[in-house]
Amino acid sequence: MARKSLGNIRRSFAPWADPAAIPQVRFESVTKRFGDITAVSDLTLSLYPGEFHALLGPSGCGKTTLMRMLAGFETPDSGRILLDGQDLAGIPPHLRPTNMMFQSYALFPHMSVFDNIAFGLRQQGLAREAVAARVAEMLTLVKLEGFAGRRPDQLSGGQKQRVALARALARRPKVLLLDEPLGALDKKLREETQYELMDLQAELGLTFLMVTHDQDEAMAMADRISVMERGRIAQVGAPEEIYEMPANRYVAEFVGDINIFEGMVISVEGEIIRIDSAAGLLVLDDPAPGLATGEKASLALRPEKIDILTAEPEGPGNKAAGEIWDIGYLGDFTMVQVKLDGEAGQLVKVALPNRSRKTETPIAWDDRVWLSWDVEAGILLRG
Amino acid sequence: METGTKARFSPGRGWPAPRWLVVALPYAWLLAFFLLPFLIVLRIALSDTARALPPYAPHWTGWAEAWNFLQALDLESFATLVGDSLYLDAYLSSLRIAATATLIALLIAFPLAYAMASAPRRWQPALLILVILPFWTSFLIRVYAWMAILRPEGVLDALLRGLGLIDEPLGLMNTETAVLIGMVYSYLPFMVLPIYTSLERLDRSLLEAAADLGATPLRRFVSIVIPLARPGIYAGCFLVFVPAIGEFVIPDLLGGPETLMIGKVLWTEFFSNRDWPLASAVAILLLLILAVPLLAYQRFARKEAA
Numbered sequence: 001m002a003r004k005s006l007g008n009i010r011r012s013f014a015p016w017a018d019p020a021a022i023p024q025v026r027f028e029s030v031t032k033r034f035g036d037i038t039a040v041s042d043l044t045l046s047l048y049p050g051e052f053h054a055l056l057g058p059s060g061c062g063k064t065t066l067m068r069m070l071a072g073f074e075t076p077d078s079g080r081i082l083l084d085g086q087d088l089a090g091i092p093p094h095l096r097p098t099n100m101m102f103q104s105y106a107l108f109p110h111m112s113v114f115d116n117i118a119f120g121l122r123q124q125g126l127a128r129e130a131v132a133a134r135v136a137e138m139l140t141l142v143k144l145e146g147f148a149g150r151r152p153d154q155l156s157g158g159q160k161q162r163v164a165l166a167r168a169l170a171r172r173p174k175v176l177l178l179d180e181p182l183g184a185l186d187k188k189l190r191e192e193t194q195y196e197l198m199d200l201q202a203e204l205g206l207t208f209l210m211v212t213h214d215q216d217e218a219m220a221m222a223d224r225i226s227v228m229e230r231g232r233i234a235q236v237g238a239p240e241e242i243y244e245m246p247a248n249r250y251v252a253e254f255v256g257d258i259n260i261f262e263g264m265v266i267s268v269e270g271e272i273i274r275i276d277s278a279a280g281l282l283v284l285d286d287p288a289p290g291l292a293t294g295e296k297a298s299l300a301l302r303p304e305k306i307d308i309l310t311a312e313p314e315g316p317g318n319k320a321a322g323e324i325w326d327i328g329y330l331g332d333f334t335m336v337q338v339k340l341d342g343e344a345g346q347l348v349k350v351a352l353p354n355r356s357r358k359t360e361t362p363i364a365w366d367d368r369v370w371l372s373w374d375v376e377a378g379i380l381l382r383g
Numbered sequence: 384m385e386t387g388t389k390a391r392f393s394p395g396r397g398w399p400a401p402r403w404l405v406v407a408l409p410y411a412w413l414l415a416f417f418l419l420p421f422l423i424v425l426r427i428a429l430s431d432t433a434r435a436l437p438p439y440a441p442h443w444t445g446w447a448e449a450w451n452f453l454q455a456l457d458l459e460s461f462a463t464l465v466g467d468s469l470y471l472d473a474y475l476s477s478l479r480i481a482a483t484a485t486l487i488a489l490l491i492a493f494p495l496a497y498a499m500a501s502a503p504r505r506w507q508p509a510l511l512i513l514v515i516l517p518f519w520t521s522f523l524i525r526v527y528a529w530m531a532i533l534r535p536e537g538v539l540d541a542l543l544r545g546l547g548l549i550d551e552p553l554g555l556m557n558t559e560t561a562v563l564i565g566m567v568y569s570y571l572p573f574m575v576l577p578i579y580t581s582l583e584r585l586d587r588s589l590l591e592a593a594a595d596l597g598a599t600p601l602r603r604f605v606s607i608v609i610p611l612a613r614p615g616i617y618a619g620c621f622l623v624f625v626p627a628i629g630e631f632v633i634p635d636l637l638g639g640p641e642t643l644m645i646g647k648v649l650w651t652e653f654f655s656n657r658d659w660p661l662a663s664a665v666a667i668l669l670l671l672i673l674a675v676p677l678l679a680y681q682r683f684a685r686k687e688a689a
Binding site for chain 2: 071072073092093094095096098099100102104106107108109110119120123124167168171
């Protein structure tokens with residue numbers, strides 16, 4: 001398998017685009033109810049060998065339940081889960097070729113690091129020397145050589161996370177399940193660990209299924225993301241697809257910051273669509289088959305795709321006048337909120353990159369400004 | 384308000400109590416209610432029986448006679464204990480019965496506590512109350528109730544005969560089995576509660592993790608549940624074993640004359656034979672025997688904490 005170009009838009013790894021590719025894991029019309037609540041609703045999803053897949057969504061969207069059904073801790077009410085073509089129904093967790101890294105890490109408090117990692121290997125009936133060798137190998141992999149004799153309560157949060165990872169990987173699972181793997185780490189450590197996990201995954205060539213509510217985490221690490229909403233998948237795609245081409249308003253708003261201009265379609269000429277909104281007449285270039293004049297539609301626009309100008313821009317493209325409402329300096333960029341003229345007075349977020357250390361911000365509170373963006377910058381959201 | 388608070392806690396104003404008093408209070412308590420009674424019992428154990436009131440000699444007659452008083456003390460009662468096999472038999476029999484009762488209580492209490500800890504959260508307070516409920520009734524009355532159940536042609540016999548399971552009375556009354564039944568029944572809550580507490584705290588995700596790593600249900604129980612419930616198991620065994628070994632009421636009422644237990648021997652020496660020195664010696668030796676599991680438990684607790 002070609003090594004994936006991580007973080008690069010041009011991916012060489014895209015088996016989901018290949019109709020001949022055989023999925024490793026398949027959820028087929030899986031439904032799971034808890035009492036009156038439907039946690040997972042008629043969900044179908046395929047994971048491909050070597051894929052790093054993220055289930056992204058707010059708490060209660062069913063992402064954890066979906067993962068737990070693959071691990072065998074929950075049983076689907078209907079539908080099937082297949083792993084390498086084998087139906088997992090009726091197979092208890094301890095016989096499944098998956099391993100999970102728990103959100104709480106769930107390290108056995110009465111066992112040393114060595115015994116924690118060795119636990120799964122001993123269940124396989126591996127010989128003592130083989131267990132020791134494999135544990136040593138795992139400790140090297142997660143850079144915890146010399147920690148074998150420690151108890152979990154003698155470890156830092158980051159070290160516990162690594163032990164949990166080593167323990168889950170020790171049995172060479174076909175699929176590694178990660179439940180909020182970085183949730184308990186502080187920001188700095190989280191970023192470091194993020195890249196280590198990605199390297200590890202590429203190195204081992206394993207299929208990873210990760211549950212997270214953190215979109216940055218999902219975007220940075222995953223090959224594909226399933227954005228989940230109330231037990232269903234709202235959209236599956238590579239991070240840049242999810243971000244640049246959200247399928248609907250839910251996905252657009254859940255992943256990243258976005259401005260939404262609601263309005264009505266007044267003309268469709270090929271892929272050039274005009275929308276009448278409270279912010280004025282907006283133009284965008286986005287294919288929208290079957291879109292008709294008079295339909296309700298919105299233009300969604302990411303903050304970094306907008307320019308702030310002090311004078312009215314000339315030429316084609318979109319523009320809107322307003323005044324500076326708020327300026328938030330965030331270091332890598334400055335988030336400016338602009339209140340548009342007009343009755344609605346919509347607030348628009350604009351992200352200005354801070355490219356140089358010494359440029360003075362050309363704008364100040366209450367300045368009159370013009371916003372300008374390209375016709376290709378916006379996304380059409382229907383309905 | 385703030386200045387008032389400051390004034391109250393400033394040192395040298397006399398209130399709250401100085402630190403030494405806080406430390407001294409529990410020691411004073413132990414001194415007054417444990418060490419002093421122990422010394423009094425020890426002093427009686429070292430005395431000789433006498434036809435007097437109280438029935439032992441010598442008596443303390445002031446500091447002038449202190450030397451004579453001390454010279455009159457001896458280890459005669461302890462010598463009797465060691466010399467007469469009746470006492471050794473009674474100690475061993477008590478140890479055996481208490482250990483058996485503890486083991487049976489553990490075997491019953493563990494599944495019970497496990498079921499309680501696994502029950503839905505909203506049921507757990509009710510289940511706990513059910514375990515504690517017998518304490519609402521006097522201990523003595525409950526043991527009497529067992530007499531009514533176990534005696535020949537009693538409740539149990541009548542029930543089993545009614546069901547056609549037996550023809551002859553079981554004859555449980557006045558046997559060691561009856562003592563064991565009474566003890567297990569009486570001390571079961573002391574076993575259930577600590578085990579329940581340690582199981583209730585057990586993180587369920589540990590069991591899932593063990594299952595995920597290939598452990599069968601039996602393996603999960605042996606490798607995860609039991610080790611993590613160990614503090615509760617030890618505490619429960621301790622709470623049952625210690626009172627059981629010196630138990631008097633249950634062997635006296637349910638065990639009949641055949642059951643030999645040290646609590647009964649002590650009672651007989653004290654009330655029937657009016658041999659206070661020997662009864663005191665029996666009590667002191669019992670205390671020393673009980674110190675063994677106590678120290679072992681403390682050692683374990685310290686190791687757990689470390």
